[in-house]
Amino acid sequence: MEKPLTFREIRYKEKRRKILEHAARIFAKKGYEKASLEEIAARLKLSKASLYHYIKSKDEVLYLIQMEALEEILAAFEKDLKPSDKPAVKLEKLVTAYINTITQKHIIGALRQQELILPKKWRTKIICLRDKLDSKIQTIIQEGLESGQFRALDWKMSYMAAIGALNGVLRWYSPQGRLSAKEISRSMADFILHGFGVDQDE
């Protein structure tokens, strides 16, 4: 079991979280490449030295935001899950956890940036967490196919198509768009589930 955090540690984490959220907004607005630590510090009315106490580089910000986003998707999914959920409901909950996280947290700018630019130690951790998410999706699909609720011509291809549809959201999502995150989740889950031959209205 992990040791409980001290008050100082909690305060440190909260502050860092706030920094990440502001940084994420700047990434979303100007793109990762053009953003700078100076600008992040200025936005938070911090000196560069104070910021440095929490964050050592732009790469680290990107890494922490991506990690947090992936952890949040997984946590939101687990929290929402019930033991009795059928594969279709599980997949819908996963799509919802994914879209809620990437759209509501202003972290989309950080997720648009490929993790490839990160140093290897961080890249590996992100890939590892993403693999965990991918494997959750694959498990749900396998369960769906085994139970006969899902169908696929080639399950791996259907999986890749579903992932492509979800990754696409990162590219086209805008907070000013016509639909809410909830509506996007419903429509995406609807399309993907139909892709697997599931019609929930039936």
Place this chain on the structure above:
Amino acid sequence: MEKPLTFREIRYKEKRRKILEHAARIFAKKGYEKASLEEIAARLKLSKASLYHYIKSKDEVLYLIQMEALEEILAAFEKDLKPSDKPAVKLEKLVTAYINTITQKHIIGALRQQELILPKKWRTKIICLRDKLDSKIQTIIQEGLESGQFRALDWKMSYMAAIGALNGVLRWYSPQGRLSAKEISRSMADFILHGFGVDQDE
């Protein structure tokens, strides 16, 4: 009507096409950023001056390959189309034209590179041609919905999901992969059509 090409022009076009194909292979292998005109010339056993007769810059190569790919997708689709085709068949033919083009022509390396880095005059032409392709897909979807063959919770979202699935192929396709372009086309079309509620086996 366009003037017929002279023999000299045809030869020029053929040579340039060959250069583009080799350049596309180099882009696919090392990525656009790391490739150089020198390397393209060396691969074709051309001097840089001879290459320059056909191609003025790396950007131009990227532009020409992307234009050619888009034109080829549209041409392959039109060629395959029959007046009696129902929307589901049309959509399957479009998916096939798209996947055949991006996978068989070794142009995937050029398509992975965003057109955003290109000068405006070229970028505009590419965006214009891509809009033409997008509008073909949207028209098919509208026809499908109007005829009752397709269903969607929100047609624009289903369209974005389909586009995301297809764009995904650019990221994960490898010529060494398990499936042929034909099998990928069938599986992708199958998933997307089911996404729109179409079961062709029915």
